[in-house]
Amino acid sequence: MTVIKQDGADAMKIAGLLDEIMLELVTLVRSATANTARIWNGKHPDIVSRLPVEVRTACFRWLCPGDVLRASHVCRSWRDTTLSEARLWSVFQSHNPYFNYHLLELYVERSGSVNLSICVGSPRAIEVPHRTAALILANASRLRSLIYRDASPIHVATALLAKHLPLLEELVMPLHHLRLPTTWLGGTPPVLRRIEAAGLDIPDTFTPLPTVTSLACRMDAHNGWRPTDGRRLFDVFPCLETLKLSGVASSSLQRLPPSLRSLTVSCIDPASSFSHLLAPTGWIGSHGFGLDSLTLDKPVFILPAFEYFIRRHNKPWNMAIRGDAAVRISLQCPGVCTVTVLLQHDSYLSSQLSIAKPAMENLASLTVTYDVLCCASDTLIIHRATHLEIVLITDSEACRLYSHMSSSGDPVSLHMPRLETLVFTCALLARVDWVTRASSRTQLCKFVTFDSARLKHITLSVPDPHMLDGRESMMNGFKTYADGVTVENSTQRLDDFRASAVW
Template structure:
């Protein structure tokens, strides 16, 4: 009865609009379409129920329905079926967002619907879904002339089909796959320029399959993984990741390879010296080094960046414990002379150990200390060591209190006063104090900042938009 009444009211409203010519209906259909293009697909479903006219416009324009994200839908199969029907033959994008669909499993029905329209699939993103390898294999062996992006994780290793080639995948430019086994018979897929693979033990022929790739990420690479011997000429970026930092070391593979230096490279290592040996052999000693030590909150790692004059960079990630071993005197001459920028996160643990192990950083231009906790303990340790690091050309010292909002101005000053206890440089340099609450230090009288005259020529205070400078004359 209710549906009969609703239908009758809709008929009356429709007849009235026809008779009085609803102003919206006077607008060109193209203008309606341009307005509806601002809506997401789930919003289009709502809009198409506002009036028969809007529904007719929405349903008649297939480009409004050329993409689908599972996120907002509970009835994924039924809504996708409707969208595929309304999009007709236009190229189609599909994205799985498991956050809203409450499951990471892609149903067989959903896979069958996508395969039925494989010829017009343009972008398929299934990274948040657990996809059967059989579905991906069927997709890669189907006619997919429009496919330009494919991103998917599988339940089991995926054997790429021998039929993969530039002929079967003429427009594929971006590929991201998990647990991949390369084809037994390789035919080049020359259109791929962005590649992200979780590799299995042997991936030596990956660049034969993708010879024109520019941006590569290889996940799950172990020390025993067989990597390609050479890099393609098209390559501009390669990142190699292990599953657990510290358990795997890619530097041995780097040394034994014929890889050249490309603009962006990233590897894991348990050594400073092996990546240095590879890098210096390709730069003729014309390079510099930056280093970031991340110690607190479980991030016990060191990031070392080696920069060539032509701006090519090798980023090396290594465990903090392994780094400490190679700060001994027998290793220092090989690498400490090249550090130009150093950032230390976790001063309490790292800085006292570094001061004891390293006596000089002759090329260091910038030092940033990220201060998080226990300044009084760190200060006491640094003073008690009675040793300093010589930084003769340092131009910039930054004390970053960004993670220390609860400290008082006096506590911040207390650590700044210890700087001469662990750093030794010739002329006075600018000292930057950065972070929340720095304005409180800027308000202190000059007598409370007496340390500055022996440490620096300029104090710079910065807290968000607040910035202030103070100059100090040298002590008599």
């Protein structure tokens, strides 16, 4: 056996030659693959590549911001098209907790000089890098929209408002306190439409922002910041249409702007503040211009909300109640303000509604998810309402409803003496035996009772009406206490329910 001895220099020389050979082979393979792909694509062009460039670009504008990057990696033709249109790169959104700074840098570079819309950060995000803030500040004059859901770095909000912002329409920085400048750089304020912040610092001398129609901010002092000055808030924003305030004290504000149509309020002391705010002399109750929507976040007592609602009209109205981790009550009347009350829990819902009974004289219709009723410890009595809709969102609710109508130990959930029409709307009907139980008045009255001998109509709204085919005995059971029975598809009803304020 022959042994070839090599010194270190020879070994390095051979290793270098091998690297060169491997690099050359890789280059040849890539070139051959690219030529093959080019020839194949030339003979089999995709339908998009056959279109004029202008049409291709218009098609790519329908893509979501993140999909533009993916499209640029499909083929050379698509890449050339996406890179030729700067506006395709003008919107950047990142809701991922692990933020990619280099991706934002790429979008800013490829967008050229067009307007920018940037959304970065999330409640679960690690800190957004400081260089992200520096990149945003360096392109402040191009910003049309900035949504910055991160608390770092703390100086970015102040530094941003000191910049020239001629195009800025939307500024959302829910973890930052905004210190409004005395004068705006460039002499004119930005054309802002929407602002969301952890608080506002209003200087003694300020420039009004009449273009702002949507505002969300905290009013109380926190994290070393002073409370927002409610006495001058509407001097700065005189044309608000949508307003969301948290940490409100009873004396935080003196008046509401005439243009306001939607208001959401959460108070520091809900037990006393909401009663004061909604009273005829309070700054909400005295708002004579009329709100289309009022949302009260976690009040202790719901009676003031009912009293405020019924002062607005004397027409029949509908109440919808949805339960989950919290309870959402919506008071609705066509053409009148919708009042939505968000409760932390439903432990005292029945007693609270009993206290509000005098305010419910014109209640004509009740829509309620079953989970609210099954958690109530007392029977809910609705004296004048003639229409009831029970919504079953989950399959477990259908199971519990079946058990409710089967047992004799559970209390009656509802008593509606004047009930005329009853609707069951079911999202998931994995089991239909609860329908069989409901077809017996005796079993139904373990859940809801009424005084009339017969109901005018019962509607069974289920995902697939054919699931109830061939159940004549069940239908005949309903007809023993209802003049009419209808089975329909629940899709439209559920869509309407989800679109309503109660959802």
